[in-house]
Amino acid sequence: MTLKAVNHALSSSSAPRYAGLRVTILGMARQGLAIARFFIEAGAQVTLSDLRTAEQLVTARVGLERFADAHAPQGAEQPVVRFVLGGHPLSLLAQTDLLCLSGGVSPAIPIVRAAVAAGIPLSNDGQLTLRHCPAPVLGITGSAGKTTTTTLIGLMLEAAGFTVHIGGNIGEPLLDRLATVRPGDKVVMELSSFQLELFDRSPAIAAITNITPNHLDRHPSMSHYAAAKANILRFQEPGGACVLSADDSYTGPWLRDGRCQIAKGAGQGAVYFPLQGTRLGFSLAGEVEAGAFLAGGARSPGRASLVPDPAGVLVWRRPGLPDVEVCRARDVRLRGRHNLANVLAAICVAGAAGANTAAMTQTATSFGGVEHRLEIVRQRAGVLWVNDSIATAPERTVAALRSFSEPIILLAGGRDKNLPWDGCAAVIYERARGVVLFGEAAGLIAGALARYERLAAASRPGAPVMRPQTISCADLPEAVAAAARLARPGEVALLSPGGTSFDAYEDFAARGRHFRALVEALP
Numbered sequence: 235m236t237l238k239a240v241n242h243a244l245s246s247s248s249a250p251r252y253a254g255l256r257v258t259i260l261g262m263a264r265q266g267l268a269i270a271r272f273f274i275e276a277g278a279q280v281t282l283s284d285l286r287t288a289e290q291l292v293t294a295r296v297g298l299e300r301f302a303d304a305h306a307p308q309g310a311e312q313p314v315v316r317f318v319l320g321g322h323p324l325s326l327l328a329q330t331d332l333l334c335l336s337g338g339v340s341p342a343i344p345i346v347r348a349a350v351a352a353g354i355p356l357s358n359d360g361q362l363t364l365r366h367c368p369a370p371v372l373g374i375t376g377s378a379g380k381t382t383t384t385t386l387i388g389l390m391l392e393a394a395g396f397t398v399h400i401g402g403n404i405g406e407p408l409l410d411r412l413a414t415v416r417p418g419d420k421v422v423m424e425l426s427s428f429q430l431e432l433f434d435r436s437p438a439i440a441a442i443t444n445i446t447p448n449h450l451d452r453h454p455s456m457s458h459y460a461a462a463k464a465n466i467l468r469f470q471e472p473g474g475a476c477v478l479s480a481d482d483s484y485t486g487p488w489l490r491d492g493r494c495q496i497a498k499g500a501g502q503g504a505v506y507f508p509l510q511g512t513r514l515g516f517s518l519a520g521e522v523e524a525g526a527f528l529a530g531g532a533r534s535p536g537r538a539s540l541v542p543d544p545a546g547v548l549v550w551r552r553p554g555l556p557d558v559e560v561c562r563a564r565d566v567r568l569r570g571r572h573n574l575a576n577v578l579a580a581i582c583v584a585g586a587a588g589a590n591t592a593a594m595t596q597t598a599t600s601f602g603g604v605e606h607r608l609e610i611v612r613q614r615a616g617v618l619w620v621n622d623s624i625a626t627a628p629e630r631t632v633a634a635l636r637s638f639s640e641p642i643i644l645l646a647g648g649r650d651k652n653l654p655w656d657g658c659a660a661v662i663y664e665r666a667r668g669v670v671l672f673g674e675a676a677g678l679i680a681g682a683l684a685r686y687e688r689l690a691a692a693s694r695p696g697a698p699v700m701r702p703q704t705i706s707c708a709d710l711p712e713a714v715a716a717a718a719r720l721a722r723p724g725e726v727a728l729l730s731p732g733g734t735s736f737d738a739y740e741d742f743a744a745r746g747r748h749f750r751a752l753v754e755a756l757p
Contacts, residue, residue, distance in 0.1 A: 255273070257332045258282075258283060258332070259334045262291055264406075267297075268359050269336070270282055270315065275305055279314065280302075281315070281316050281326065282315065282316075291319060302315040327349055333345075333349045333357075335356065337429060359429070360402060362409055371421045371422075372422045372439045372583055374387065375424070375425045376441075376443025377444050381403075383443055384404055384424040385604050386598070387583045390594050390597045391587060393596050394588065397419045403426045403429065425466060430462045436466055438470075439476075439477070439587055440466045440477070442467070443575070447653050448629070448651065454501035464505060467509060468507055475512045476513055477515075477579060478513065479575065480525075481517050489515045494507050494508075514586060521551075523553075526582050550594065561599050569638070570608065570636065573637075580598075612754060618726045620638075620726055621750055624746070626735070626742055627651065627732060628658035635665040642727075642728050643721045643725055643728065645672065646670070646675075646731050646732050648672075648731040648734050648736075650678050650734075655732070662683065663686055663687070663700070663701070668702050668717075670713045673738060675733040683702075710752065729749050
């Protein structure tokens with residue numbers, strides 16, 4: 235198939251027909267398998283390549299073969315799907331019209347670079363969903379909070395009476411469910427920087443919760459990472475909406491100036507483009523021209539009149555309309571100031587998509603959170619055990635530590651993503667009475683704590699430095715046992731690792747489930 239034909243098929247807004255298209259998919263994880271099913275149903279010839287061996291992928295391979303057999307055209311003389319396992323040989327490109335990447339596959343690997351040099355188009359499940367979804371997509375990304383925000387938006391729209399489909403980087407890929415989507419439905423899609431790297435179009439309504447250091451083991455610089463996130467806005471058309479944090483050091487200036495600007499960095503040239511969608515901001519620090527914000531008091535119909543209220547209220551503001559109180563901050567069930575920001579972002583997106591205030595209020599005051607995100611596991615001997623396994627960056631550990639007023643026993647570790655730990659170390663000293671370290675990053679975190687102690691001692695000669703009791707363990711089971719011995723009644727035992735799970739687990743959810751099981755098994 236010619237490049238022109240491939241691009242025409244990919245740009246089609248009607249039901250896709252890819253008969254004869256030779257599609258190679260790198261990675262047989264959740265997203266790669268969804269891409270394979272999509273193209274098999276559309277009549278393409280599909281090749282899946284994975285670094286893992288056939289023995290490691292028996293279940294996925296057999297399941298896909300059965301799916302392919304069920305969808306094979308009558309009289310087909312060759313298999314609809316084939317597998318090349320144990321590596322990504324460059325020879326695959328000789329029989330490839332389109333190369334698709336599963337989420338964990340970097341565009342920097344040799345076969346992808348060779349495909350780009352040869353003019354072979356790249357795609358992924360998120361991009362295909364945007365191209366072929368029959369309803370407008372609401373896209374959410376960010377370094378932290380995107381799953382909670384995505385879930386809140388879906389619940390607000392459901393409460394407002396819409397049929398809602400949630401997916402992308404959360405739950406099951408939407409690509410598997412496009413046939414169930416109707417034009418009037420609401421499609422809410424969480425998007426990672428890995429997915430956004432390849433995007434050449436943007437959702438009609440797009441939100442960035444924040445941009446802070448993350449995935450710098452994959453992205454060569456913060457500029458490269460921020461530019462990937464910015465793709466959620468880059469291709470928007472007038473008539474859409476872009477939702478940005480007014481408080482974030484990256485997105486705040488974009489919101490204010492109406493343009494995205496990112497300085498050049500390693501692997502990334504300078505980025506500049508105007509924002510085409512209607513700008514909606516959200517802020518915990520002050521009012522915004524349009525969007526949602528935390529006000530310092532209950533509001534009367536007059537915008538300037540405030541009744542003092544230390545709890546504050548969440549306000550939804552639309553141009554030309556009266557401000558609307560959604561709820562008091564103290565009535566939001568989710569813990570932590572960062573979760574107030576997530577609720578504000580959700581109000582903006584859901585409001586732009588047609589949700590009413592009553593639906594926003596109902597959701598904000600009833601939603602208790604997503605599992606593995608400050609999830610309460612149990613109360614044992616006066617100690618509250620909390621699962622925040624989603625915290626795969628130090629910034630998220632900081633947010634978790636600041637969500638509790640009680641003394642904390644922090645369980646931290648896992649695999650580092652080449653992220654800075656010094657700022658987190660300062661908050662650990664401020665908020666934690668004890669620290670239990672585990673996994674590959676244990677030594678790295680211990681080093682950051684030691685550096686902070688030396689700096690604190692040097693800045694305040696003679697003043698005592700309240701050092702949290704620190705224990706190093708080989709793995710999570712040892713860490714839970716150590717935390718159980720260390721914690722006292724009235725304290726919080728908090729798993730908020732700050733590192734990924736890949737030194738010991740398939741993903742953060744598997745780590746969180748193991749933590750729950752370990753805690754529930756404590757006598």
